[in-house]
Amino acid sequence: MTILLGSIADDYTGASDLANTLTKNGLSTVQTVGIPDPSLTLPDVDAVVVSLKIRSVSAQEAVAAAGTAEHWLRGRGAMHVLYKICSTFDSTDQGNIGPVTEALAELAGGSTVLVTPAFPETGRTVYLGHLFVNGQPLDESPLKDHPLNPMHDANLVRVMARQSRGAIGLIDLPAVAAGPDAVRARLDALRAEGASAVIADAVFERDLEILGEVALDAPVSTGASGLGLGLARALVRSGRVPSKVSTTADAIRPVGGYAAIIAGSCSSATLRQLAIAEQAMPVLRLDPERLLTAAPDEISAALSWAGERMKAGPVIIAASTTPEAVSDLQSRYGREISGRAIEAATSAIAAELVARGVRRLIVAGGETSGATVDRLGIPAFLIGPEIAPGVPVLRTIGNSQGEMLMALKSGNFGGDDFFATALAMMR
Numbered sequence: 001m002t003i004l005l006g007s008i009a010d011d012y013t014g015a016s017d018l019a020n021t022l023t024k025n026g027l028s029t030v031q032t033v034g035i036p037d038p039s040l041t042l043p044d045v046d047a048v049v050v051s052l053k054i055r056s057v058s059a060q061e062a063v064a065a066a067g068t069a070e071h072w073l074r075g076r077g078a079m080h081v082l083y084k085i086c087s088t089f090d091s092t093d094q095g096n097i098g099p100v101t102e103a104l105a106e107l108a109g110g111s112t113v114l115v116t117p118a119f120p121e122t123g124r125t126v127y128l129g130h131l132f133v134n135g136q137p138l139d140e141s142p143l144k145d146h147p148l149n150p151m152h153d154a155n156l157v158r159v160m161a162r163q164s165r166g167a168i169g170l171i172d173l174p175a176v177a178a179g180p181d182a183v184r185a186r187l188d189a190l191r192a193e194g195a196s197a198v199i200a201d202a203v204f205e206r207d208l209e210i211l212g213e214v215a216l217d218a219p220v221s222t223g224a225s226g227l228g229l230g231l232a233r234a235l236v237r238s239g240r241v242p243s244k245v246s247t248t249a250d251a252i253r254p255v256g257g258y259a260a261i262i263a264g265s266c267s268s269a270t271l272r273q274l275a276i277a278e279q280a281m282p283v284l285r286l287d288p289e290r291l292l293t294a295a296p297d298e299i300s301a302a303l304s305w306a307g308e309r310m311k312a313g314p315v316i317i318a319a320s321t322t323p324e325a326v327s328d329l330q331s332r333y334g335r336e337i338s339g340r341a342i343e344a345a346t347s348a349i350a351a352e353l354v355a356r357g358v359r360r361l362i363v364a365g366g367e368t369s370g371a372t373v374d375r376l377g378i379p380a381f382l383i384g385p386e387i388a389p390g391v392p393v394l395r396t397i398g399n400s401q402g403e404m405l406m407a408l409k410s411g412n413f414g415g416d417d418f419f420a421t422a423l424a425m426m427r
């Protein structure tokens with residue numbers, strides 16, 4: 001297998017979001033979970049997205065894991081590696097976007113890296129280095145209440161500088177709108193001033209097409225699905241994409257079995273989606289405190305609740321709750337401890353449901369999805385059709401339970417009726 005584009009994603013939902021964007025924009029793509037075992041047969045594709053779970057680990061651990069993935073991707077021919085981060089730049093001041101970006105650039109021989117989390121299709125735009133989420137500055141958006149990495153600064157030049165060794169520059173919208181050569185000139189100037197990375201503004205897809213073209217001049221870029229769109233379209237325009245057989249049709253063959261939804265995201269979008277779904281299907285609201293203090297009992301109660309119900313139709317099991325309830329729990333048990341304990345419990349529930357015959361599984365939340373996919377031991381996914389921007393139907397490859405259809409929904413993605421729409425596409 002020789003690939004054109006490689007990507008390292010900092011979480012699993014983000015990886016499926018990017019794989020969806022690359023597929024839609026002309027690159028056949030698979031998503032792997034970590035570096036696949038050499039015995040796993042992957043289809044011949046244009047792009048591979050390696051999913052890692054490094055968004056909220058230490059920078060040292062993230063740099064090491066990303067370096068190993070980079071080596072694997074380059075070994076399979078990847079000319080360009082995109083470090084896929086969250087479109088809401090989820091990270092802390094000690095976070096990983098700066099360190100991993102700088103490390104990947106060093107591994108590739110040193111270059112100034114273009115960085116943009118813009119993804120206009122889902123309302124993420126960057127102007128004068130400031131990130132807007134559906135028109136609200138990042139620090140006024142629901143991301144200010146994120147359970148693991150609350151975002152309190154919309155100025156990404158500042159945010160990334162706090163995490164980086166080198167200086168961070170800005171390529172503003174007028175330069176981007178002026179086209180690839182203007183961006184190249186600005187990038188050269190910032191490189192001469194010593195910038196290790198530059199935040200690039202982007203408001204429309206045409207801005208991302210320009211940035212994608214320029215990014216391909218270098219071996220590394222950092223961004224969300226919007227930059228993926230730009231890179232994919234630039235590769236297709238350049239005539240470098242051979243026509244390979246599409247794997248999408250394969251990805252949606254029905255699998256049967258029971259259907260379940262596990263939600264650990266506490267984002268406002270997921271809370272709305274749960275409230276709407278509750279009108280049409282059974283929803284179990286887990287007791288978050290008991291998941292910390294009496295997990296085995298709460299897990300077996302959830303499994304008994306699901307037992308007969310899932311034979312009649314899809315069921316939802318959710319730990320999700322309001323920002324107030326999340327901070328109350330965190331103030332008593334700690335942020336990290338509560339998050340990890342709840343992920344362990346929701347993934348244990350998901351795995352047991354699969355053992356009891358669930359073959360169609362939707363998971364809401366990046367960390368929650370990561371814990372669940374790891375627990376199920378799924379090595380890779382084929383990419384099916386899009387359910388909502390950023391969320392495709394996935395078909396598992398190489399897992400011991402047999403083929404399953406899954407959707408890994410980023411917390412903030414999807415319309416109000418996301419769960420019903422997804423279930424209708426997963427048969």
Ligand SMILES: Nc1ncnc2c1ncn2[C@@H]1O[C@H](COP(=O)(O)OP(=O)(O)OP(=O)(O)O)[C@@H](O)[C@H]1O
Pocket residue numbers: 013146147148264265266267288319320321325326329330338339340341342343364365366367368369409410411412
């Ligand atoms: N009731 C709760 N109280 C405190 N923490 C919770 C609760 N329910 C879930 N959590 C934790 O909140 C975190 C949610 O993160 P997750 O990444 O799954 O969702 P998200 O951040 O909305 O999604 P994304 O990363 O895709 O944007 C997880 O660590 C989860 O265990």
Ligand SMILES: O=C(O)[C@@H](O)C(=O)CO
Pocket residue numbers: 011013014015017018085086087088224225366390410411
């Ligand atoms: O970019 C996004 O917003 C998503 O793909 C994601 O990474 C959320 O976890």
